[in-house]
Amino acid sequence: MNTVNLVIVGATGAVGKEILNILKERNFPINKLRLCATSRSAGTEIEFQGHKYLVEETTPDSFNGMDVALFAGGKASLEFGKAAVERGCVVIDNSSNYRMDPEVPLVVPEVNPEDVKKHKGIIANPNCSTIIMVVALKPLHDAAGIKRVVVSTYQAVSGAGKEGIEELTEQVKATLDGREYPPNKFAHQIAFNLIPHIDVFQEMDYTKEEWKMVKETQKIMHDDNIKITATTVRVPIYRSHSESINIETEEKITADQAREILANAPGIIVQDDVTNKVYPMPLFTSDRDEVFVGRIREDNTIDKGLNLWVVGDQIRKGAATNAVQIAELVLKYDSLMKKE
Amino acid sequence: MNTVNLVIVGATGAVGKEILNILKERNFPINKLRLCATSRSAGTEIEFQGHKYLVEETTPDSFNGMDVALFAGGKASLEFGKAAVERGCVVIDNSSNYRMDPEVPLVVPEVNPEDVKKHKGIIANPNCSTIIMVVALKPLHDAAGIKRVVVSTYQAVSGAGKEGIEELTEQVKATLDGREYPPNKFAHQIAFNLIPHIDVFQEMDYTKEEWKMVKETQKIMHDDNIKITATTVRVPIYRSHSESINIETEEKITADQAREILANAPGIIVQDDVTNKVYPMPLFTSDRDEVFVGRIREDNTIDKGLNLWVVGDQIRKGAATNAVQIAELVLKYDSLMKKE
Secondary structure, X not given: OOOEEEEEEOOOOHHHHHHHHHHHHOOOOEEEEEEEEOOOOOOOEEEEOOEEEEOEEOOHHHHOOOOEEEEOOOOHHHHHHHHHHHOOOEEEEOOOOOOOOOOOOEOOOOOOHHHHHHOOOEEEOOOHHHHHHHHHHHXXXXXXXXXXXXXXXXXXXXXXXXXXXXXXXXXXXXXXXXXXXXXXXOOOOOOOOOEOOOOOEOHHXXXXXXXHHHHHHHHHHOOOOOEEEEEOOEOOOOOOEEEEEEEEEOOOOOHHHHHHHHHOOOOEEXXXXXXXXXXXXXXXXXXXXXXXXXXXXXOOOOOOEEEEEEEEOOOHHHHHHHHHHHHHHHHHHHHHHHHO | OOOEEEEEEOOOOHHHHHHHHHHHHOOOOEEEEEEEEOOOOOOOEEEEOOEEEEOEEOOHHHHOOOOEEEEOOOOHHHHHHHHHHHOOOEEEEXXXXXXXXXXXXXXXXXXXXXXXXXXXXXXXXXXXXXXXXXXHHHHHHHXXXXXXXXXXXXXXXXXXXXXXXXXXXXXXXXXXXXXXXXXXXXXXXXXXXXXXXXXXXXXXXXXXXXXXXXXXXXXXXXXXXXXXXXXXXXXXXXXXXXXXXXXXXXXXXXXXXHHHHHHOOOOEEEOOEHHHOEOOOHHHHOOOOXXXXXXXXXXXXXXXEEEEEEEEOXXXXXXXXXXXXXXXXXXXXXXXXXXX
């Protein structure tokens, strides 16, 4: 493959649209492009690089003659993923359907790019909160060995898609006008409120979102000895997830050392100049592909620990950008294989 | 004292007004009431229990013949606190001016009520985030011995007073209308944003707010061995602070045991029924005097640890209610002393 026949499944959703933006920005070498969605969204026209594309309803035949299929999320990959693989497509799946399948690599290109080579047709894109966290953790793990992570998240409503964004806007307006606007997408009112509940509750009363941060991180980092405990919280902001992360390490690492390591790591921008009130904030990290790290402090309670404040655009690096980066790796390794 | 001659200094601010509400609700035995404020607010009329009170400018003579002075916050207690004490007043101070003074008890009535007896004229009311946290920690510390706390906060704008509330409202409206509304009270835009910065930066790049949670907790709990590390964050909600708290204990304590201990503790309401989507949320804990605890889970990374989600109205329990409760203790111990 020097240029790619590419299918996007779920092209009309928030992540699908962002994938198109990123393909354009990164000048991804597309030969043929096919945009698919459910029957409800089929028929929509989408413009991409001067061409108009009619969105088609996804069927097994959507993958005939195609090289790579980017699944934006949801149940589509359960229904069509295997059909795509059978037709010779490499599937890059943003849903959680295959992430913990031992046959499926779970990849963050800054962390475990080589895992792409092991794929058997499907490569999974991790959960958004997990991606943002592991980009920041990996260089510190390499330098000092992370033993334990305590993380609390502050997650934007766009993690729940377009309806999440609309619900926040309309509910904020209604609240300011003194009107009721009952919750629909979220379990409770999100306007001027916090909801400590993302995805369904599972074992030990942790949510699925919280377990994803535990299990996906261990899989991506190839290290089940990294212990992670998480509390995930929805906050009334539009975009970018923030995470307050406390880590314990095997080796001592100072705040200055951590800043230097992180500043030199791929995909990270350090914003940590408190004298000038510089630290990452979701409003200013949206539409960016990097993970932003600040408030880097030695933990005052233990000898070998750090506190970090990490923010990233969960639709870009937390989903679309990471998926396109995986597609680039597929292309790169495929070309390398052809040369060998 | 069976009834009290009471001065409120800072009666026109958010905390001052809430103190008046709480005095009324709790039927505090007032003989004579005097409302004071800065010259800017003097002259305002405030109604209380059917009477109109003219707000006076605070002077040393404001305390003549008075028994208890409730200082709502700010610098007033530095200027007039000692003058009040010299005139025989017991000062209950909501500011941070005297909190770490070894001569001044720092009191949360559910935690260390007896410390009131040791006062030499001034009793300090702790920081709002600290009060909310220690009410939840104390019963668990008694049961299992808390060794270490990792806390991340989600703090409402009303922690920054009336201007904080107004800035959020006006900035949200402007943002929805596509207009600019530059930050004034906060360091950056708070509408649809998070600011990981409350109060000034101090040693080790922790904020003063973060150090308050460390040092005040140790003082209130009479235990410098409890290690606390904090990250404090401003969130775009109006009222009630939330805290994601991870604790390590000396003794094993199960989630069920913790729920039972907390449910039987004073000043706490356990809201922890995830099957029915019941957990504390700031929108529904405002105007309440209790501290709400939910998302109680055993820590999956260590043998003896818990995660908690704790929410409380920082203007009521985090400030005004706690101050009035201290005044009630002053009254109670004074009556007991007279009987002895």
